[in-house]
Amino acid sequence: MTQTATLEPPVPESAISHRQRRFGKSQGRTAAWLVGPAVVLLVLFILIPIALTFSLAFTNAKLVSPQPGTFVGFENFSRMFHDPVFWKSMRNTVLFAVFVVPLQAGFALVLALLINAKVRGVNFFRTVYFLPVVTSIVVVSMLWQFMYQPDGLINSVLRAVSGGAIQGTDWLGNPTTALGAILLMSIWQGVGFHMVIWLSGLQTIPGDLYEASSLDGASTWQDFRYVTWPSLRQTRTFILVTITIQAFALFAQIQVMTQGGPLDSTSTVVFQAVRAGFAQQQTGYASAISLIFFVLVLSVSFVQRYLTSDKDVKK
Amino acid sequence: MSDTIAHVAQTSPTEHGGSGQPSRGRRIGGLIVRILLVFVFGLPLVFLLVSSLKPDTQIFGDLTSVKAFLPVGDISLDNYSAVFDRVPFWRMLMNSIVISALTVTLGLIVNSMCAFALARLKFRGRAIILGVIIATLIVPFETLALPLLWWVNKLPYYDGSVGWLDTYEVQIIPFIANAFSIYLFYQYFDSIPKELDEAAIVDGAGWFTIYRKIIMPLSGPAIATVAILTFLPAWNQYLWPLMAIQTEELRPVQVGLDYFKQLNTAWGPLMAYASLITIPVLALFIAFQRSFINSIASSGVKG
Numbered sequence: 248m249t250q251t252a253t254l255e256p257p258v259p260e261s262a263i264s265h266r267q268r269r270f271g272k273s274q275g276r277t278a279a280w281l282v283g284p285a286v287v288l289l290v291l292f293i294l295i296p297i298a299l300t301f302s303l304a305f306t307n308a309k310l311v312s313p314q315p316g317t318f319v320g321f322e323n324f325s326r327m328f329h330d331p332v333f334w335k336s337m338r339n340t341v342l343f344a345v346f347v348v349p350l351q352a353g354f355a356l357v358l359a360l361l362i363n364a365k366v367r368g369v370n371f372f373r374t375v376y377f378l379p380v381v382t383s384i385v386v387v388s389m390l391w392q393f394m395y396q397p398d399g400l401i402n403s404v405l406r407a408v409s410g411g412a413i414q415g416t417d418w419l420g421n422p423t424t425a426l427g428a429i430l431l432m433s434i435w436q437g438v439g440f441h442m443v444i445w446l447s448g449l450q451t452i453p454g455d456l457y458e459a460s461s462l463d464g465a466s467t468w469q470d471f472r473y474v475t476w477p478s479l480r481q482t483r484t485f486i487l488v489t490i491t492i493q494a495f496a497l498f499a500q501i502q503v504m505t506q507g508g509p510l511d512s513t514s515t516v517v518f519q520a521v522r523a524g525f526a527q528q529q530t531g532y533a534s535a536i537s538l539i540f541f542v543l544v545l546s547v548s549f550v551q552r553y554l555t556s557d558k559d560v561k562k
Numbered sequence: 563m564s565d566t567i568a569h570v571a572q573t574s575p576t577e578h579g580g581s582g583q584p585s586r587g588r589r590i591g592g593l594i595v596r597i598l599l600v601f602v603f604g605l606p607l608v609f610l611l612v613s614s615l616k617p618d619t620q621i622f623g624d625l626t627s628v629k630a631f632l633p634v635g636d637i638s639l640d641n642y643s644a645v646f647d648r649v650p651f652w653r654m655l656m657n658s659i660v661i662s663a664l665t666v667t668l669g670l671i672v673n674s675m676c677a678f679a680l681a682r683l684k685f686r687g688r689a690i691i692l693g694v695i696i697a698t699l700i701v702p703f704e705t706l707a708l709p710l711l712w713w714v715n716k717l718p719y720y721d722g723s724v725g726w727l728d729t730y731e732v733q734i735i736p737f738i739a740n741a742f743s744i745y746l747f748y749q750y751f752d753s754i755p756k757e758l759d760e761a762a763i764v765d766g767a768g769w770f771t772i773y774r775k776i777i778m779p780l781s782g783p784a785i786a787t788v789a790i791l792t793f794l795p796a797w798n799q800y801l802w803p804l805m806a807i808q809t810e811e812l813r814p815v816q817v818g819l820d821y822f823k824q825l826n827t828a829w830g831p832l833m834a835y836a837s838l839i840t841i842p843v844l845a846l847f848i849a850f851q852r853s854f855i856n857s858i859a860s861s862g863v864k865g
Contacts, residue, residue, distance in 0.1 A: 278685035285676035288739030299709035403625040447859035524708035533708040
């Protein structure tokens with residue numbers, strides 16, 4: 248194939264371009280074999296499902312049914328918008344995101360700054376803070392469900408620490424505390440991940456920037472405010488977007504711990520989609536919910552693109 | 563920022579203290595905070611492991627004192643034998659091991675091949691494929707899960723029947739090709755000098771040889787990163803097998819824990835089950851700590 252080109256005698260210009268085209272063609276065939284498996288799988292299991300999210304949302308397709316779904320227009324959407332549980336789930340999902348994003352990102356940054364110091368045992372601290380990340384969310388949810396019980400670990404600790412003054416509550420059984428309890432647990436589980444990402448951002452900041460600022464007599468806070476924080480813009484955007492999307496996708500904790508209760512106070516968009524599309528087998532309706540979720544995610548990524556593109560002059 | 567693989571674990575930390583060495587008081591304060599955080603993150607896991615050795619009455623009895631975190635009192639492996647008596651634990655463990663191992667291995671092959679072509683070959687459609695892959699990076703699996711469930715139920719199965727639900731394949735094949743793995747490999751391969759290919763071609767090597775004998779052996783860090791980043795979600799898969807698998811014999815461990823919990827199980831055996839599926843991953847993490855941290859770090863470096 249390609250090596251025959253080296254054996255040919257010198258040739259005029261036109262023949263060279265011909266030869267290059269042949270070379271390109273053989274690359275094309277090799278490339279087809281190399282990308283083929285991945286492309287086929289991505290089409291089958293990502294692109295077609297994306298297309299299906301959009302098309303099934305306008306049908307009454309059922310998960311297991313001999314009849315194909317028929318076009319029903321916006322029926323699924325009008326049913327969804329008239330369902331108070333959907334609105335409650337939407338509210339919970341957005342509320343969860345609004346709190347979890349700044350809290351988790353901020354706490355992760357604090358951890359990263361604590362770890363990014365020249366002190367002994369940094370490795371040990373980093374390892375321990377990261378342990379919940381490698382623990383599965385199902386295990387974490389079960390464990391914290393025990394801890395959150397009325398007579399569980401959290402209330403016992405609260406009682407012991409306060410000398411009996413704080414009695415605690417049934418954290419997951421109380422509609423006012425359930426979502427907050429799940430939020431706290433989710434941060435505990437996920438914060439180590441974003442700590443590591445902040446850390447990798449911190450370590451790309453050139454040391455001479457800090458030397459310069461210390462020559463100027465900057466305080467630690469000024470260092471952070473004028474050197475560290477501006478240098479972390481890309482890391483920051485990435486972290487905010489990934490936590491937002493994870494927050495929108497909140498599901499496992501709900502399924503294991505509360506099943507959406509009490510009084511739908513922890514129901515989320517994905518939880519409703521699974522209930523509709525799996526438990527009730529209404530794929531059409533579930534696709535409509537998924538579509539809303541998809542739009543949420545897309546709008547976040549557009550905001551990200553907007554935030555990173557125009558200001559990103561250097562790089 | 564477009565460096566391919568970050569090396570957070572290797573880089574020695576640098577003190578960005580501004581005005582020289584931080585004061586003694588501040589150093590001690592920092593240490594106290596770090597140690598308190600060790601308790602915050604470590605104690606719940608210690609509690610899990612310790613409670614798996616105790617009967618329920620003692621788990622609750624110990625809650626009021628520090629004994630909750632110590633393996634003292636009526637310690638036994640009874641909870642563990644209760645797990646093996648009540649659910650086919652070894653079978654589910656094997657399922658999870660097989661599913662994770664195949665997803666990771668096949669994923670490494672398929673995604674690296676694709677990335678190799680995208681990074682080093684010229685062909686028509688290259689830009690489009692790369693663009694689509696980057697565009698799908700942002701799409702979380704949860705948006706597709708329900709349409710996908712409907713879709714795999716319509717796909718022809720190899721034995722002539724229709725529908726993949728309740729099979730091993732449905733837990734593996736949809737997760738082999740992974741846009742993020744392709745992207746990580748692509749970035750890494752793109753940073754390897756192209757002159758290597760030209761030299762190899764002069765020596766008569768074909769593209770497949772270049773991929774297998776030159777590029778892959780140079781890509782250890784990328785392979786480790788992709789392996790870890792695909793192993794964790796494969797092992798922790800929950801939403802998908804919850805919906806796609808009905809038969810207990812095909813169930814992976816995470817869904818198994820959820821079902822075990824629904825059998826109104828006492829807490830002790832639940833803690834034992836949870837410990838059994840957590841300890842191997844924690845051991846892997848502690849053994850390959852550097853690689854784990856570096857893979858997570860590089861997952862953030864998205865250009």
